[in-house]
Amino acid sequence: xxxxxxxxxxxxxxxxxxxxxxxxxxxxxxxxxxxxxxxxxxxxxxxxxxxxxxxxxxxxxxxxxxxxxxxxxxxxxxxxxxxxxxxxxxxxxxxxxxxxxxxxxxxxxxxxxxxxxxxxxxxxxxxxxxxxxxxxxxxxxxxxxxxxxxxxxxxxxxxxxxxxxxxxxxxxxxxxxxxxxxxxxxxxxxxxxxxxxxxxxxxxxxxxxxxxxxxxxxxxxxxxxxxxxxxxxxxxxxxxxxxxxxxxxxxxxxxxxxxxxxxxxxxxxxxxxxxxxxxxxxxxxxxxxxxxxxxxxxxxxxxxxxxxxxxxxxxxxxxxxxxxxxxxx
Numbered sequence: 001x002x003x004x005x006x007x008x009x010x011x012x013x014x015x016x017x018x019x020x021x022x023x024x025x026x027x028x029x030x031x032x033x034x035x036x037x038x039x040x041x042x043x044x045x046x047x048x049x050x051x052x053x054x055x056x057x058x059x060x061x062x063x064x065x066x067x068x069x070x071x072x073x074x075x076x077x078x079x080x081x082x083x084x085x086x087x088x089x090x091x092x093x094x095x096x097x098x099x100x101x102x103x104x105x106x107x108x109x110x111x112x113x114x115x116x117x118x119x120x121x122x123x124x125x126x127x128x129x130x131x132x133x134x135x136x137x138x139x140x141x142x143x144x145x146x147x148x149x150x151x152x153x154x155x156x157x158x159x160x161x162x163x164x165x166x167x168x169x170x171x172x173x174x175x176x177x178x179x180x181x182x183x184x185x186x187x188x189x190x191x192x193x194x195x196x197x198x199x200x201x202x203x204x205x206x207x208x209x210x211x212x213x214x215x216x217x218x219x220x221x222x223x224x225x226x227x228x229x230x231x232x233x234x235x236x237x238x239x240x241x242x243x244x245x246x247x248x249x250x251x252x253x254x255x256x257x258x259x260x261x262x263x264x265x266x267x268x269x270x271x272x273x274x275x276x277x278x279x280x281x282x283x284x285x286x287x288x289x290x291x292x293x294x295x296x297x298x299x300x301x302x303x304x305x306x307x308x309x310x311x312x313x314x315x316x317x318x319x320x321x322x323x324x325x326x327x328x329x
Contacts, residue, residue: 021067021203028060056214063206065308067199078183079126081195085180086122090114092306092313093172099289100164105154109145109165117141118173125181130324133181137174142166167283172306175276175313178320185320185329187256196254197323200262201269204248205315208270209277212240229281237274244270256327268322269315276314280306 035053093113102110117137124133146162179201183194190197216236223230248266252259284291291307323329 025060025064025067028063032057032060056210061308063210067202078180081183081198082122082126082180085176086118088305088309089118089122089173089176092176092309093118093168095304095306096168096172097165099287100168103154103156103161105149105152105156106161106165108148108152109162112145112148113165113169113173117169121173121177122180125177125184128184130181130184130329133177134321137169141169145169171276171280171310171313175317176309178316179312181316181320182323185324185327187323187327187329190256193254193256197256200248200251200255200266201316201319202312203251204244204266205269205273205312207247208240208244208274209311210240211243212236212274215239225278225282228285229278232278232281240274241267241270261326265319265322269319272318273311273315277311279314280310 032053097110121133121136124136145165146158149158149162179198182197182201185194185197187194187197213231213236216231216233219233219235221233221235223233225232245263245266248269249259249263252262255262255265257265291304
């Protein structure tokens with residue numbers, strides 16, 4: 001499969017992936033629809049199966065969204081892709097902050113986050129200022145936000161309020177902005193194919209999370225951190241990591257790497273994404289909410305967006321900077 005994909009032209013690779021990915025998504029949708037037509041008892045087991053189907057359906061919808069973003073970005077160019085991911089960051093951050101209480105003194109900081117920090121971060125990506133892009137939020141914004149908040153003259157829960165906003169910016173803006181940043185890197189011998197690397201990252205992380213979710217439902221192993229997540233256990237995590245990394249090795253033909261290196265980068269991305277997903281679950285437990293959306297619907301109308309992309313927000317920076325280091329870019 002590696003040599004087959006490697007020998008295809010970019011246009012042929014797009015066609016092959018289009019058939020493969022959309023075919024798999026259509027098949028997954030059809031399977032979920034067929035299972036939803038079955039009659040389930042009104043007992044606890046039947047309710048659990050309905051909830052499982054609802055959760056799987058949500059993951060598939062998110063997969064459709066991310067794949068469509070990839071194709072639109074591929075067809076229309078890098079800046080349109082940047083804009084689309086910028087909108088994902090906007091709605092994810094809004095979802096994060098809507099379920100976290102704010103005070104009047106936070107309004108200036110919120111305006112700064114949404115209408116200054118977010119567009120500036122994506123502009124730095126688009127203009128390929130990678131050194132500044134990597135430190136803009138962790139250094140400059142980290143100092144600027146508390147200052148703006150202090151000038152609002154509201155010391156009540158000052159540390160908690162600023163830490164919450166900084167967490168949201170780091171995950172939803174800084175983390176997500178590294179996905180389209182892959183479009184701007186210039187890998188040796190890989191001109192015009194960067195969109196495939198974005199697709200590769202999104203796909204392996206999604207495969208890891210979906211596999212881990214499905215296996216944990218079947219194995220019913222003791223959870224590692226039951227107060228944080230009832231579904232996270234080492235067996236399902238290991239199987240999810242292995243399956244996703246193997247899929248990444250099989251897709252090495254669309255990357256600038258050989259299968260062994262693609263396996264390693266898939267493992268790195270999935271490790272960061274799965275651990276980040278667990279961290280985000282801890283944040284939800286701290287807020288006392290089961291999901292960033294309410295009953296499966298987000299407060300922003302984005303359909304529980306942050307629940308679906310949180311792993312990608314953690315995986316993207318690690319993947320991006322690992323790729324830069326590997327090629328010395």
